[in-house]
Amino acid sequence: MSSTIPTTINFITGNKNKLAETRAILGDVVQLSNQNIEILEVQGSLEEIARDKCQKAAIEANGPVLTEDSALEFRALKGLPGPYIKWFYSALGNDGLYKLLAAYDDKAATAVCTFAFSAGPGVEPRLFQGYTEGKIVQKRGQGGFGFDPIFEVDGQTYAEMSPTYKNTVSERFKALEKLQNWLRNTTV
Numbered sequence: 001m002s003s004t005i006p007t008t009i010n011f012i013t014g015n016k017n018k019l020a021e022t023r024a025i026l027g028d029v030v031q032l033s034n035q036n037i038e039i040l041e042v043q044g045s046l047e048e049i050a051r052d053k054c055q056k057a058a059i060e061a062n063g064p065v066l067t068e069d070s071a072l073e074f075r076a077l078k079g080l081p082g083p084y085i086k087w088f089y090s091a092l093g094n095d096g097l098y099k100l101l102a103a104y105d106d107k108a109a110t111a112v113c114t115f116a117f118s119a120g121p122g123v124e125p126r127l128f129q130g131y132t133e134g135k136i137v138q139k140r141g142q143g144g145f146g147f148d149p150i151f152e153v154d155g156q157t158y159a160e161m162s163p164t165y166k167n168t169v170s171e172r173f174k175a176l177e178k179l180q181n182w183l184r185n186t187t188v
């Protein structure tokens, strides 16, 4: 039986760290090619944003595509910045993100990773999501990227973990486990 799932998947992202981490997690099992297509992201729930981005990417690439959206939800802020973390991070940096919670005792945060796969233009994307619970702390550690220095899981920030260890607890790892399970059960 033939299907539309390719053995090499075209991952549409302009974020080199995201690409490297995703490749490290997938290892040799799933090969990723990469295209950087600038896609204007809509507003909405993170699922709506993820679906829209993947649909647009499939049209632009004119074929099967994988996209990913990262979100960081502060419980005290009712889930914000959520999918808008990129803009908050670039405007405020990690010190500013930490200070956002100064008025609240509750420092809990959830990192959410949403991969979306579409088999081609007009084909409804399928979502694979991973969640990791942590808390927002003053920045610590030298590794990682983005908000890694302020996101603490079980006493260590992502920036203090070895990349290998981060890739066993992260929301990206959990989302990719679901993607891999789906690929295994889908005839290529």
Ligand SMILES: O=c1nc[nH]c2c1ncn2[C@H]1C[C@H](O)[C@@H](COP(=O)(O)OP(=O)(O)OP(=O)(O)O)O1
Pocket: 012, 013, 014, 015, 018, 068, 069, 070, 071, 085, 086, 087, 089, 090, 144, 145, 146, 147, 148, 158, 172
């Ligand atoms: O594991 C992570 N650890 C720390 N920070 C992270 C991680 N993963 C994403 N991030 C940051 C990067 C960016 O500030 C925002 C996501 O924004 P997001 O729109 O999903 O990604 P992007 O625009 O950089 O790349 P893309 O071309 O795939 O849309 O969260």
Ligand SMILES: [Mg+2]
Pocket: 041
């Ligand atoms: Mg983006």
